[in-house]
Amino acid sequence: NVVIVKPGTADDVANLALQLGLKGSQMSFVPSSSNVLFHTALLQPESSESIYFSAPLTPGEYTFICTFPGHASVMRGIIKVVP
Numbered sequence: 001n002v003v004i005v006k007p008g009t010a011d012d013v014a015n016l017a018l019q020l021g022l023k024g025s026q027m028s029f030v031p032s033s034s035n036v037l038f039h040t041a042l043l044q045p046e047s048s049e050s051i052y053f054s055a056p057l058t059p060g061e062y063t064f065i066c067t068f069p070g071h072a073s074v075m076r077g078i079i080k081v082v083p
Contacts, residue, residue: 001028002040002051004079006041009035023070029067040077058079060083 005013015032017024017078028042038053056062066075 001030001042001066001068002028002064003036004038004053004064006035006037006063007060007062009033010065010072010076013066014065017067017072018069024069029069031067038064055079055081 003013003017013033013035016033017029020027020029020031023061025042028039028043031041037056038045038051040049040051043049062079062081064079065072
């Protein structure tokens with residue numbers, strides 16, 4: 001999955017996803033958190049999904065992560081919003 005979060009909250013959101021336990025797969029490993037801005041579903045191999053969103057109005061570095069257990073530490077990047 002791809003989860004775009006508020007600046008500085010990627011590790012917190014990743015930890016919340018881990019805490020979902022057995023409910024995680026039902027929730028696409030996306031925790032209910034105000035720090036989650038946009039996300040895809042949990043995708044299976046050889047599949048894809050598109051999402052459309054308006055960039056946040058507040059400039060900053062918005063991290064995107066994969067919240068599947070164990071993935072967030074290496075599957076991440078940054079979307080830079082500039083004025």
